[in-house]
Amino acid sequence: MAKNSVGKAEDTSCEDVFKMVFDRIQTGILIIEPETHTIIDANDHAESLLGVKKDKLVGKVCHDFVCLAHCGECPITDLHKSFHNTERVLISATGEKIPVLKTVAPASIGGKAYLIESFVDIRDRKRAEQRKIALLAYLNESVLRIKKPLELTGQNLYQIELQVGSGEYTAEEIRMQIRIQSNNIMTMAATLQELARTAAEERDDIPEGFREFFIRK
Amino acid sequence: MADNQGLDLTKDTQLYLLLSAPQDTNAMNIMVVKKSLAVGCTPLIVSINQPSQVLVKSYAKEGISPDQYFVVDAVTHYSGGTTVSNPHIRYVNQPSDLTGLGIAITEFLKQIPSPRKCIIFDSVSMLLIHIPSATASKFLHFVVNKLKISEVSGIFLCVENGLDPVILSQMTVFVDKIVDFEEIKNKITPQAGSLK
Numbered sequence: 001m002a003k004n005s006v007g008k009a010e011d012t013s014c015e016d017v018f019k020m021v022f023d024r025i026q027t028g029i030l031i032i033e034p035e036t037h038t039i040i041d042a043n044d045h046a047e048s049l050l051g052v053k054k055d056k057l058v059g060k061v062c063h064d065f066v067c068l069a070h071c072g073e074c075p076i077t078d079l080h081k082s083f084h085n086t087e088r089v090l091i092s093a094t095g096e097k098i099p100v101l102k103t104v105a106p107a108s109i110g111g112k113a114y115l116i117e118s119f120v121d122i123r124d125r126k127r128a129e130q131r132k133i134a135l136l137a138y139l140n141e142s143v144l145r146i147k148k149p150l151e152l153t154g155q156n157l158y159q160i161e162l163q164v165g166s167g168e169y170t171a172e173e174i175r176m177q178i179r180i181q182s183n184n185i186m187t188m189a190a191t192l193q194e195l196a197r198t199a200a201e202e203r204d205d206i207p208e209g210f211r212e213f214f215i216r217k
Numbered sequence: 218m219a220d221n222q223g224l225d226l227t228k229d230t231q232l233y234l235l236l237s238a239p240q241d242t243n244a245m246n247i248m249v250v251k252k253s254l255a256v257g258c259t260p261l262i263v264s265i266n267q268p269s270q271v272l273v274k275s276y277a278k279e280g281i282s283p284d285q286y287f288v289v290d291a292v293t294h295y296s297g298g299t300t301v302s303n304p305h306i307r308y309v310n311q312p313s314d315l316t317g318l319g320i321a322i323t324e325f326l327k328q329i330p331s332p333r334k335c336i337i338f339d340s341v342s343m344l345l346i347h348i349p350s351a352t353a354s355k356f357l358h359f360v361v362n363k364l365k366i367s368e369v370s371g372i373f374l375c376v377e378n379g380l381d382p383v384i385l386s387q388m389t390v391f392v393d394k395i396v397d398f399e400e401i402k403n404k405i406t407p408q409a410g411s412l413k
Contacts, residue, residue, distance in 0.1 A: 179295075
């Protein structure tokens with residue numbers, strides 16, 4: 001932090017600084033009373049992620065908002081599990097399932113034990129993972145439907161060459177087989193173009209112009 | 218993954234996935250036809266790779282007579298070739314015509330008089346040129362179910378490493394054995410063209 005900023009910060013009380021950080025940090029934070037699982041406080045980002053105003057959160061039990069566990073089965077206080085950047089799902093007020101990294105840390109405030117539950121929205125990361133999986137699937141499909149068939153086509157053409165040399169096959173039989181291989185190559189080329197087009201259509205990280213080029217708009 | 222105990226077509230309703238290198242696909246086809254005939258099983262070859270006219274000639278060179286087998290030919294029309302009227306051959310417009318393939322297979326299974334028959338599908342890898350792997354998987358599931366209901370054996374030919382891991386895992390569930398052609402081809406006696 002720059003010296004001027006520090007100097008400015010010194011003008012405000014420690015509590016104000018904490019409040020500012022608490023409400024501006026891009027991590028949802030809930031402070032929970034562990035015995036009753038009651039939400040004592042929530043920051044702005046938690047409000048935003050859950051789609052519920054703070055006054056509707058405070059005083060309610062956490063099971064209703066951030067944890068799908070039933071009463072008496074709290075993973076932290078009843079089952080003694082730990083959460084440290086653990087992937088979980090939040091269900092917002094609109095019913096949207098939001099993947100988050102969740103951490104629950106015990107803390108003592110004014111001599112009283114609390115749980116600080118924090119969660120980071122990882123929807124973008126999940127979308128990127130899905131795109132990566134989709135691209136791998138497209139690549140895999142391309143290999144299956146292009147590479148192996150091309151190897152077979154090469155082998156078939158070699159067989160046709162042998163058949164021509166043997167003199168045992170008629171010109172029509174040779175023509176038919178060459179046509180089959182030719183049609184197959186054209187089909188593979190069309191498949192490759194279709195796979196590239198589909199991959200481009202479903203990817204939103206490709207610049208618009210480049211995507212249009214791919215899908216031949 | 219592959220089972221090196223080979224094909225055993227003496228048992229009814231056995232389903233195999235037979236894997237080979239690309240250069241061995243024709244030899245694998247002929248070997249399976251011979252082996253099925255050797256145990257009194259009439260083969261129905263579903264050809265997505267070679268026109269029946271060429272298959273007939275290749276089999277004849279190996280001493281296999283055209284009245285010993287049946288063919289569903291999915292590539293003669295596709296190649297612009299002429300079809301011939303033959304009760305042992307049914308033509309399908311193109312390899313991607315799965316409905317036509319399904320109908321031809323079903324009708325032949327009813328028509329073939331032999332009590333023991335088997336389907337030789339040549340090949341799963343070539344089918345993937347024409348249809349997406351997910352569609353191929355559904356179609357193969359349909360064929361496998363048809364074979365099980367009809368108590369008919371099936372041998373699905375495929376190029377090694379040429380299958381989607383998902384299809385392969387599904388096929389592993391469908392079939393009784395996955396056999397590597399490399400493991401069994403040395404058992405073919407070259408002089409007689411027969412199997413040990």
